[in-house]
Amino acid sequence: MSSGEISLGERLNSSQLKSFAIKGLFGFKDIKSNFDKEALILIAENGAGKTTILNILYYSISCQFHKLSAIDFQSVVLKFASGDSVEIKKSDLPSFNKRDRRDVELSLLLWRSLNKEAGKTEETEETDKTDKTDEINKIKTTIKQNLNKSILYFPTYRRIEEDLKSLGYEENRFEQLVFGDREGKLIQFGMNDVSDKLDEIKTTIKNSALNLFSKVTGEILTQFVESKPITKEMRNSIKPDTLSIVLSRVGEENISLSDRQKIEQLVSTEEINSPQHDQLVYFLLKLVDLYEQQKEKDKSINQFAIVCNKYLNQKRIVYDEANVEISILQTRDNSPIDLKNLSSGEKQIISLFSKIYLESSEDFILFFDEPELSLSIEWQRMLLPDILKSGxxxxxxAATHSPFIFDNELDFNAHDLDTFVQER
Structure with a gap:
């Protein structure tokens, strides 16, 4: 780390969520914590309530209030950088136990139409329900106005596996199951989601290349008609390495291999700078522009591969930019490996970083319950810093009971859960 560069542990919280408080957890605990730094790690043994705290906070900021009804607490208070704050009271949530807001509003409409002649008591009850619904809607609006980032929640990986086994699912069927909901994003168990995402990205890049190639063709016709001058800067912007990738993506159905080789030779020998090739320079310049438009996707895939390769044992993820192919290979003989044949820890790492680098184009807030499970001691030390380094x-x-999760730059970001708890 160079002088003047802020360490991971010292980075300040740049999200809009600045603090939270839970009142009456399990009937006798009050929890309160500020989010001063970018990372906060809660240390506690099993049974201390750390998972419940993460659940309450996640369900609150993702506006899944109906899920809060099953948890034993009185209220949760959220404070934001804007100065706004909300208090979600469990006593206001009974209507949301099994029905979402639209169902509640429908029931109120039916109540009004069927009970026009009802007495004062019924009208009071209806008004109370309506008031609570309006208050909940105001709270949701405030939260959504203040938190415009994605919210990711990685629950305990092993716990999901054990729960599925106890329900009678066979291990080879885990990959077919998806964990998530409309309001938030939970980590998906298994490799089907990762494989599908990789295929989706490859298809998007290839289709985009072909679509932009068609667009370039039209712009070339305009150039032929208008004969715009070719500058020195335009010529210099065509680099052999970039050109090779761009021409490969165009595909042999659009440009023959022999023509491609001739073009690459013209560029490498700088013969392309001859005025007789001005139209070709313009064409190639447009193809390079096409590549630049897709560069963010390529960058994300490369970062994903680099980070995951730090964890894979005798394997590596390889991204072939020219052919837009992503593979996992054995280091000893470069033979391909199927995602489903990776170890449990390797699957967890690839699934996690695919969420960060391949699925989310936005900044995010992340909750992580027991990140240490299925990971070796060395991987535990690396994991959270690598997540933060994504930017x-x-x-x-994060909630953990492993000292290795914060045996790194985040040592001073880890605190005993009891530090934030006051018993009544």
Whole structure:
């Protein structure tokens, strides 16, 4: 780390969520914590309530209030950088236990139409329900106005596996199951989601290349008609390495291999600078522009591969930019490996970083419950710093009972859960 550069542990929280408080957890605990730094790690043994705290906070900021009804607490208070704050009271949530807001509003409409002649008591009850619904809607609006980032929640990985086994699912069927909901994003168990996402990205890049190639063809016709001058800067912007990738993506159905080789030779020998090739320079310049438009996707895939390769044992993820192919290979003989044949820990790492680099184009807030499970001691030390180094995570809240999770730059970001708890 160079002088003047802020260490991971010293980075300030840049999300809009500045603090939270839970009142009456399990009937006798009050929890309160500020989010001063980018990372906060809660240390506690099993049974201390750390998962419940993460659940309450996640369900609150993702506006899944109906899920809060099953948890034993009185209220949760959220404070934002704008100065806004909300208090979600469990006593206001009974209507949301099994029905969402639209169902509640429908029931109120039916109540009004069927009970026009009802007495004062019924009208009071209806008014109370309506008031509570309006208050909940105001709270949701405030939260959404203040938190415009994605919210990711990685629950305990092993716990999901054990729960599925106890329900009678066979291990080879785990990949077919998806965990998530409309309001928030939970980590998906298994590799089907990762494989699908990789295929989706490859298809998007290839289709985009072909679509832009068609667009370039039209612009070339305009150039032929208008004969715009070709500048020195335009010629210099065509680099052999970039050109090779661009021409490969165009495909042999659009440009023959022999023509491609001739073009690459003209560029490498700088013969392309001859005025007789001005129209070709313009064409190639447009193809390079096409590549630049897709560069963010390529960058994300490369970062994903680099980070994951730090964890893979005798394997590596390889991204072939020219052919837009992503593979996992054995280091000893370069033979391909199927995602489903990776270890549990390797699957967890690839699934996690695919969420960060391949699925989310936005900054995010991340909650992580027991990140140490299925990971070796060395991987535990690396994991949270690597997540923060992505530059996308604006606030990280993790709960753990492993000292190796914070045996790194985040040592001073780890605190005993009891520090934030006051018993009544």
């Amino acid at each position: 996308k995570c604006k606030l990280l809240l």
